Amino acid sequence: MKQSPIVTHPPLPNNYAPEFLVLDKGEGVYLTDTAGKSYLDFGSGIAVNALGYGREDLAETGYRQMQKLIHSSNLYTTEPTLSLAKRMTKMGKFAADEAVEYGCTLLTHTKVRDIIVENGVAVGVRAKGRGGQRYEVNGNAVVCCSGGIGTTPILKRAGMYTAGSSFTGDPSIMMFGFLKEGRGPGYEHQMMIGNYDDEHGVLLSGGIAAPFFTWFTLHLQSDGLRALRDIGRYSKVVGVWTKVHDDGEGRVGLDERVSKTWTSDDLDKIDYAKVMLEKVLIKGGCNPDEIYSSTKVIGHPSGTAPIGKVVDSNLETQIKNLYCCDTSVMPEAPGRPPTWTVVSLAKRLAGRLEKVV
Numbered sequence: 001m002k003q004s005p006i007v008t009h010p011p012l013p014n015n016y017a018p019e020f021l022v023l024d025k026g027e028g029v030y031l032t033d034t035a036g037k038s039y040l041d042f043g044s045g046i047a048v049n050a051l052g053y054g055r056e057d058l059a060e061t062g063y064r065q066m067q068k069l070i071h072s073s074n075l076y077t078t079e080p081t082l083s084l085a086k087r088m089t090k091m092g093k094f095a096a097d098e099a100v101e102y103g104c105t106l107l108t109h110t111k112v113r114d115i116i117v118e119n120g121v122a123v124g125v126r127a128k129g130r131g132g133q134r135y136e137v138n139g140n141a142v143v144c145c146s147g148g149i150g151t152t153p154i155l156k157r158a159g160m161y162t163a164g165s166s167f168t169g170d171p172s173i174m175m176f177g178f179l180k181e182g183r184g185p186g187y188e189h190q191m192m193i194g195n196y197d198d199e200h201g202v203l204l205s206g207g208i209a210a211p212f213f214t215w216f217t218l219h220l221q222s223d224g225l226r227a228l229r230d231i232g233r234y235s236k237v238v239g240v241w242t243k244v245h246d247d248g249e250g251r252v253g254l255d256e257r258v259s260k261t262w263t264s265d266d267l268d269k270i271d272y273a274k275v276m277l278e279k280v281l282i283k284g285g286c287n288p289d290e291i292y293s294s295t296k297v298i299g300h301p302s303g304t305a306p307i308g309k310v311v312d313s314n315l316e317t318q319i320k321n322l323y324c325c326d327t328s329v330m331p332e333a334p335g336r337p338p339t340w341t342v343v344s345l346a347k348r349l350a351g352r353l354e355k356v357v
């Protein structure tokens with residue numbers, strides 16, 4: 001097998017990578033180095049220019065522009081910069097901008113305290129601005145989306161005392177080890193690859209040790225000041241993490257304080273995930289005597305106003321026209337990053353509101 005051309009440091013400075021892989025060309029999603037070895041590219045240049053390689057159309061456009069101007073710094077503006085900015089503003093409008101465009105009034109830095117209920121129907125909210133201004137906002141429906149924790153006190157104050165009597169959190173553990181030989185991917189992206197082990201209720205993934213600061217904080221937590229002796233070994237670090245589908249034992253109070261109880265099932269799942277991750281690290285070449293693990297942290301606060309208990313399948317509460325739409329409605333721990341689910345629920349609810357409001 002041809003040896004890949006790895007160059008160490010000078011003449012280039014040691015920026016992210018301790019060594020440089022010398023790339024030659026690319027086509028589609030594949031890259032080839034100067035020794036002819038090809039790679040499936042998951043990185044796409046640190047989240048920039050994920051456009052695919054070897055594209056004639058891009059090359060032609062670039063060529064035409066370069067004949068006129070290449071780089072003018074951000075001290076000056078060029079026509080292409082302006083036209084791209086206009087297109088991006090049009091395409092990438094924030095949802096809030098769009099809401100305002102369609103007639104919504106947006107109150108930022110404003111905390112909702114109470115739901116206004118008349119004859120069992122939600123007709124508005126009372127809120128307080130950062131400067132102490134009080135607002136009363138009325139509407140045909142109220143959608144509470146203050147998150148897995150923030151929704152609880154609002155519902156409790158509206159008389160839904162069961163809100164917050166469960167709490168799921170996808171406890172996460174991060175682990176890392178030091179490679180016995182070679183260099184680790186410490187400087188690479190996080191969460192490039194994940195494996196959902198639904199049978200055991202765990203998500204196993206790679207890459208949490210990047211960047212250096214994250215890793216070092218984690219090391220300090222798990223090994224105290226002894227971590228200092230490893231500062232120069234970051235290039236040997238391989239990191240992995242897990243999120244665990246927990247049982248939902250816990251509470252959120254009126255003051256938004258959270259208490260979480262770990263069931264024996266939760267702890268078994270966490271132990272299982274740790275054993276699996278340790279195996280991954282060792283199999284990947286890490287020294288078995290130097291595997292470190294973080295403590296549990298709550299990953300996704302959720303499940304405080306679950307579907308079937310506090311809201312119905314249309315996300316409506318026992319108070320007519322009062323809806324919830326955030327991670328609080330999860331009937332069980334998401335066991336995985338929940339944003340798409342929340343967005344999907346919001347789209348579904350928007351369709352319903354169009355009909356009922």
Ligand SMILES: Cc1cc2nc3c(=O)[nH]c(=O)nc-3n(C[C@H](O)[C@H](O)[C@H](O)COP(=O)(O)OP(=O)(O)OC[C@H]3O[C@@H](n4cnc5c(N)ncnc54)[C@H](O)[C@@H]3O)c2cc1C
Nearest residue numbers: 110111112145146147148150300326327328337338339340
């Ligand atoms: C560091 C980090 C990384 C993450 N990475 C991912 C990821 O890669 N993928 C993924 O899917 N998820 C990720 N998550 C989780 C994800 O961000 C959350 O699960 C998601 O944002 C929850 O959405 P939500 O609508 O339930 O609540 P939030 O996004 O928390 O929104 C609730 C909003 O309500 C506001 N609020 C609270 N109380 C009140 C009140 N009384 N009045 C008015 N407003 C109020 C809050 O300020 C907040 O803006 C990550 C979270 C963190 C912290």
